[in-house]
Amino acid sequence: MAAEMQVPTIMKQGRTTPWLYVMPALIIMTVFIIYPMLNTIYLSFRNIDNTDWASAACVAGQPCWGVLENYRYALTSPIMQTAFVNNLTWIVLMVSGTVLLGLLVAVLSDRVRYEPLAKAIIFLPMAISFVGAGVIWKFMYDYGSGQVQIGFLNAVITALGGQPVSWLTTPQINNIALIVVGVWMWSGFCMTILSAAIKSVPAEILEAARVDGATEWAAFRKITVPVIWPTVTVVITTMVINVLKIFDIVYVMTGGNYGTEVIANRMYVEMYTSFQTGRAASIAVVLIVVIVPAMIYNIRRFREQEATR
Amino acid sequence: MNRPLPRRLFKKWPVHLVLIGLCVLWLLPAFGLLVTSFRPFQDVNETGWWTVLSPPKGQPEYEQACAACHGNDGKQIAAADLTNPELVQSYRRSFTLIAALKRTINDQPHMGETPIPDEQAAADIATYLRRLSGIDAPPRFTLDNYIDALVGYRGNATYRADCAAGTQALDLNCDLTDLGNPRGMGRAFINSILVTVPATILPILIAAFAAYAFAWLHFPMRTWLFALLVGLQVVPLQMTLIPISRLYAQLGLNGTFPGIWLFHLGFGLPYAIYLMRNFLGSLPRDLFESAYIDGANHWTAFWRLAVPLATPAVASLAIFQFLWVWNDLLVALVFLGGQNPVMTYQISNMVTSLGSGWHLLTAAAFLSMALPMIIFFALQRYFVRGMLAGSVKG
Numbered sequence: 282m283a284a285e286m287q288v289p290t291i292m293k294q295g296r297t298t299p300w301l302y303v304m305p306a307l308i309i310m311t312v313f314i315i316y317p318m319l320n321t322i323y324l325s326f327r328n329i330d331n332t333d334w335a336s337a338a339c340v341a342g343q344p345c346w347g348v349l350e351n352y353r354y355a356l357t358s359p360i361m362q363t364a365f366v367n368n369l370t371w372i373v374l375m376v377s378g379t380v381l382l383g384l385l386v387a388v389l390s391d392r393v394r395y396e397p398l399a400k401a402i403i404f405l406p407m408a409i410s411f412v413g414a415g416v417i418w419k420f421m422y423d424y425g426s427g428q429v430q431i432g433f434l435n436a437v438i439t440a441l442g443g444q445p446v447s448w449l450t451t452p453q454i455n456n457i458a459l460i461v462v463g464v465w466m467w468s469g470f471c472m473t474i475l476s477a478a479i480k481s482v483p484a485e486i487l488e489a490a491r492v493d494g495a496t497e498w499a500a501f502r503k504i505t506v507p508v509i510w511p512t513v514t515v516v517i518t519t520m521v522i523n524v525l526k527i528f529d530i531v532y533v534m535t536g537g538n539y540g541t542e543v544i545a546n547r548m549y550v551e552m553y554t555s556f557q558t559g560r561a562a563s564i565a566v567v568l569i570v571v572i573v574p575a576m577i578y579n580i581r582r583f584r585e586q587e588a589t590r
Numbered sequence: 591m592n593r594p595l596p597r598r599l600f601k602k603w604p605v606h607l608v609l610i611g612l613c614v615l616w617l618l619p620a621f622g623l624l625v626t627s628f629r630p631f632q633d634v635n636e637t638g639w640w641t642v643l644s645p646p647k648g649q650p651e652y653e654q655a656c657a658a659c660h661g662n663d664g665k666q667i668a669a670a671d672l673t674n675p676e677l678v679q680s681y682r683r684s685f686t687l688i689a690a691l692k693r694t695i696n697d698q699p700h701m702g703e704t705p706i707p708d709e710q711a712a713a714d715i716a717t718y719l720r721r722l723s724g725i726d727a728p729p730r731f732t733l734d735n736y737i738d739a740l741v742g743y744r745g746n747a748t749y750r751a752d753c754a755a756g757t758q759a760l761d762l763n764c765d766l767t768d769l770g771n772p773r774g775m776g777r778a779f780i781n782s783i784l785v786t787v788p789a790t791i792l793p794i795l796i797a798a799f800a801a802y803a804f805a806w807l808h809f810p811m812r813t814w815l816f817a818l819l820v821g822l823q824v825v826p827l828q829m830t831l832i833p834i835s836r837l838y839a840q841l842g843l844n845g846t847f848p849g850i851w852l853f854h855l856g857f858g859l860p861y862a863i864y865l866m867r868n869f870l871g872s873l874p875r876d877l878f879e880s881a882y883i884d885g886a887n888h889w890t891a892f893w894r895l896a897v898p899l900a901t902p903a904v905a906s907l908a909i910f911q912f913l914w915v916w917n918d919l920l921v922a923l924v925f926l927g928g929q930n931p932v933m934t935y936q937i938s939n940m941v942t943s944l945g946s947g948w949h950l951l952t953a954a955a956f957l958s959m960a961l962p963m964i965i966f967f968a969l970q971r972y973f974v975r976g977m978l979a980g981s982v983k984g
Contacts, residue, residue, distance in 0.1 A: 298888060302803035305796050306859050307815070313856025314822055317830035324832060382612075389609045392602065401970065402613045405620070408966035408973075409959045410917030412934040416941065416955040417619045420626065420948060431638045431948070433622055465616065470977065477978050526826045529919045533938050548828045553924065558832055565828040576824045583820045587813075 318569070325351050325562035335559055351563035361564070364542045370456055371463070371527060371543065376520045378464040380513065383471025387479050388501070390472075400476065404469030411466070411529030418462045419534055422448035452540040459541060462530050467523065471516050478512035479505060515582070522575045525568065544568050627735050627952035630728035631748070634949040642730065648718030651711045655704060664722045678723035684713035735953035742774030743950075772928075775957050778936040782916060782958075785932055788851045789915045793858030794866075794907055798900065800859075801866030802892050806878055816867070822860040830857075831924055838925065845929035853925055854918075858911050865976065869903035870896055906976025909969050913962050933958040 326348050328337050339345035346353040355361055386403050390396040406414060423432030424447040430436040435445040448458040482505050490500045528545035531537055537546040544564060552561035625639040636647065653662065656672075664672030672678060681687045691706050707715060720726040734748040743749040745759060753764035762768050769776035803809070804816055834853060835844065843849035873896075881891050897904075919934040926932060931939070937954050944950060966973060 296809075299803045299807035299809035302799045302807060302888075302892075303809070303815075306800035306863060309796065309852075309856050310819075310822060310859050313834065313853060314825055314830060314860070317833035318825065320833035321829050386609065386612060389605050392605055393609060399609055399613055401967070402616050404970075404974075405616070405963070405966070408913060408962045410919065410934050410962070412917075412919050412937050413955045413959045416937060416951050417623045419941065420623060420952065421619050423948075429636065429638075431635060433618070433638065433640070436638050436640070465619070473974055473977055522824050526828070529934075532919070533941055536942075545826070545828055548831075549920070549923075552832060562832055565826070565832070568826050569829050572824055572826060576821050579824060580817050580820050583817065 321562045321565050324558060325566045327559050327562075329557055329559055331558060338559075351559040352567075354560050355563040355567050360542055361544075361547060363540060364544045364547050367456055367541060367543050368525060368527075371460055371524050372521055374457070374460045375463045375467070375524050375527075376517055378460070379467045379471045379520055380475075380516060382464065382468040383473075383516070384475050384513075386468070386472045387476035388505075391476070391479055400469075400472065403472055406466045407469045412533050414462055414466050415530055415533030418458075418465070419449070422458055424448060424450075449535055450539045455535060455539055455541050459530055459534060462534070463524070463527065467520065471520065474512060474516050475509060478509040482508045518575050518578055522572055525572055623952045623955060626948060627956045628731045628733070629949065630730075630732045630734065631949040632726070632728045634952075646718060646721055648714035648716070648721075651707060651714045652718045652722075655701070655707050655711070655715060658704070659702075664719075672719055673723050675723045675725050678719045678725060682716055682720060682725070684709055684716055687716050687719075688712050735949045736957065739950050739953040739957060740774050740776040741768040742771040742777075744773070744944075772931065773936075775933060775936060775954050778931050778933045779957065781926075781930050782932040782934075784847055784930075785850055785854075785922070785926070786912055786915045788847075789854035789858070790908055790911045792851060792855045793862050793911060794904060796855070797859055797862030797866055797907075798897060798904070799892070800863045801870055802888075802896050804863065804867040805870040805873075806891075806896075807888065819860050819863055823864060827857065827920055831920075835924060844925065845927055847926075847930065850921060850925045853921055854911075854915050857921075858914075862907050862911070865907055866900060866903050869900055873899055902972065902975065905969065905972040909965060909973050910976050912965065913973075916962055 324331060326335050327333070328335050334348050335350040336345070336347045338350055339347070344353065386399065390399045393399065420431075421433050422435075423430070424435055424445055425431060430439050430445055432448075434448065439445055446454065449455050486504055487500055490504055491497075495503070526545050527543055528549065531541055531543050531546045532549065535541045537543065537550065545568065548561050548564040548568065551557040551564060622639045625642055626634055629639065629642060633642075656664075660666050660670070660672050670677065681690055688706065688709070691700050691712070693700050717726075734750060737743075738749045741749055741762065743752070743759075743762070745752055749758070749762070749768075752758040753762070758764055761771060761773070768774070771777060804812065838844040838849050843852075877895065877899075878891055881895055886894070917934065919938060922932045922935045923938075926935065928935070928939075933954075937951070937958060940947070940951055940954055
């Protein structure tokens with residue numbers, strides 16, 4: 282591979298020197314990522330306190346998956362099914378929301394003088410914590426049972442003559458309300474990366490197309506979109522991974538109640554509230570299994586990059 | 591491009607409209623938080639933050655019903671001076687006020703021809719009278735919420751008021767030591783710094799060594815190991831929490847700073863090595879070759895050449911890792927918990943326990959956001975560069 286050739290021959294040293302440089306990092310990553318991953322997989326087949334196989338928890342006459350008993354919970358229990366459906370809703374709405382809004386801002390801000398300011402404003406939520414964003418939006422969504430609405434959204438609704446909505450406890454609506462927070466936070470991320478890609482589209486080609494009478498929309502669709510498409514796929518993969526791991530927003534705003542459960546929050550609850558180690562481990566394994574395709578895509582993209590270096 | 595300016599502006603108006611509209615939408619929630627954090631607690635739960643500049647509650651009702659005789663300042667009738675706290679004290683509630691308004695004074699009805707206000711209006715007028723007489727006259731803006739959040743005050747008034755009256759809670763001393771109150775944001779701020787600074791420096795240092803080796807040294811399985819590293823970047827935290835907590839329980843590291851430093855070190859490494867290796871690898875090869883011909887070994891080449899040249903990459907990484915650790919809740923929740931609460935932990939606790947203590951929550955949230963925002967605005971360039979070079983993490 283090309284990367285192997287990069288090292289100048291004169292710089293080659295003894296066999297041990299390189300290992301002295303990489304060993305600390307490799308050891309730490311083995312202890313903190315690789316070993317725990319394998320251990321989690323093992324624990325997912327064990328019972329609640331790792332004293333026996335998971336099949337020990339089976340009760341005669343009840344459905345049981347033997348040693349995969351924890352996975353029966355992780356895949357078929359009603360709360361986990363809610364979590365799967367919610368995570369899917371999150372992926373569909375949040376990924377499309379952030380990518381489309383990010384693209385919109387990237388394209389529009391490219392045409393105005395206050396581009397840096399506009400981009401800084403959209404990007405700002407990226408700098409703050411999910412917890413901070415949770416407080417900000419919980420306040421926006423505040424629902425007063427009496428006359429006064431101190432939540433901005435309900436104040437607007439009542440001012441327009443509508444009935445105030447309890448945004449965070451009404452099923453279905455609350456999931457959308459949480460996803461809006463995610464979109465608010467992550468659109469800036471998509472915007473920044475897409476904006477860099479848009480700026481790499483050669484201006485001469487766009488200008489030539491306009492001279493030939495192409496409309497802005499046609500130029501965007503026929504020239505810009507094909508150029509930025511690889512970047513768009515990267516952004517989508519990254520966002521899918523991020524959304525699958527979404528935890529803080531749900532934990533802070535609803536705690537997973539009222540039908541807003543997601544996989545990552547369930548894993549936390551099983552582990553640190555119910556102390557169901559086996560179940561928590563199996564949920565973590567389910568989580569990484571759904572992420573693996575994105576991981577493979579990442580590695581493949583890296584290898585392609587290396588090949589063209 | 592040569593069209594006259596007005597026409598160009600006119601043609602672009604949809605662009606401006608959408609873009610400025612989005613910017614306003616994006617700022618609005620955070621702006622509401624900021625405004626609320628400076629409002630006195632009496633107002634926060636009574637009126638929305640957007641009314642902050644409107645006249646105080648009850649003033650319109652007062653002007654309609656009372657101002658004609660009592661005057662706008664309430665002092666018109668000397669026998670019934672509405673700025674006198676002792677007088678107003680007996681009409682603090684709507685029913686006592688209405689009773690007073692229904693009474694006759696010198697055989698004349700109190701209100702004359704003016705209709706007696708209804709319950710709601712009377713309550714608002716009573717509120718306004720309390721303000722006018724100074725019984726309960728909160729300022730429009732106050733720093734009390736920040737003080738209360740910093741010292742972890744949880745009472746029904748303010749820390750300063752309680753301390754002045756000597757009715758503070760048992761865990762408060764009303765001196766500077768209160769900043770160390772475990773329930774307060776002041777202590778949490780220190781803890782956040784104590785967690786974040788080492789958790790930022792350690793991974794970058796160790797990653798720099800590894801990245802140098804991956805870029806400029808030859809060893810077996812180099813490419814393979816690096817591909818593995820790329821894969822490790824997306825491993826979810828959840829996958830490692832349980833074994834590490836068990837390990838820490840055996841080693842007594844749960845709830846300690848070294849425990850959380852090590853965890854962030856482990857999880858920060860793949861991305862840090864990836865970013866630094868790409869940066870170091872893109873430096874010209876001649877540079878290293880000539881240094882080596884001049885007699886430098888790898889140790890000197892690393893410290894004298896690679897590290898100084900990698901400053902932009904280190905800056906990007908440092909900002910990223912700093913913000914990531916500072917804003918993290920999950921790791922802090924699991925490995926530090928309430929023993930050494932950091933800011934995110936403290937706030938998420940307050941959300942659950944305070945419910946609608948918005949004056950405290952907004953101030954606390956803003957305290958935790960201040961440092962990341964300063965860093966972001968000061969070093970935005972490096973932040974964006976790091977993001978463009980990298981991928982995902984945690």
